[in-house]
Amino acid sequence: MNEKEHVLQVYKLMYKAMVEKDTAMLNRLHSDDFVLIHMTGMRQSKAEYINSISNGTLNYFAATHEQMDISIDGDSALLTGRSRVEAAVFGGGRHTWRLQLRMKFVRRNGKWLISESSASTY
Numbered sequence: 456m457n458e459k460e461h462v463l464q465v466y467k468l469m470y471k472a473m474v475e476k477d478t479a480m481l482n483r484l485h486s487d488d489f490v491l492i493h494m495t496g497m498r499q500s501k502a503e504y505i506n507s508i509s510n511g512t513l514n515y516f517a518a519t520h521e522q523m524d525i526s527i528d529g530d531s532a533l534l535t536g537r538s539r540v541e542a543a544v545f546g547g548g549r550h551t552w553r554l555q556l557r558m559k560f561v562r563r564n565g566k567w568l569i570s571e572s573s574a575s576t577y
Contacts, residue, residue: 462534493574518540555577
């Protein structure tokens with residue numbers, strides 16, 4: 456598996472863990488300094504993000520991946536992923552979102568970790 460395939464695998468595992476509320480997996484996939492930037496501009500730390508999934512503030516039901524663009528520069532990678540995501544967030548109803556995540560990755564000890572994710576729609 457090449458480096459781009461490894462980064463893509465982390466992206467797909469992240470969505471699987473979000474749907475399954477697998478907080479242990481989410482913890483392993485994100486760097487300790489991870490930050491999520493929501494469409495509204497709200498920022499969440501790794502702990503806040505994982506807790507929001509665990510407590511049902513962020514509920515994910517399914518994701519269908521449509522397009523991934525990945526670039527790698529040494530121990531840094533950038534992935535822009537477009538996925539149709541079925542979710543109910545912040546007390547809203549269940550909808551399918553055309554969600555674009557612009558994600559930064561860092562390679563530490565041979566493993567790719569998500570260090571930042573910025574959400575928008577497409």
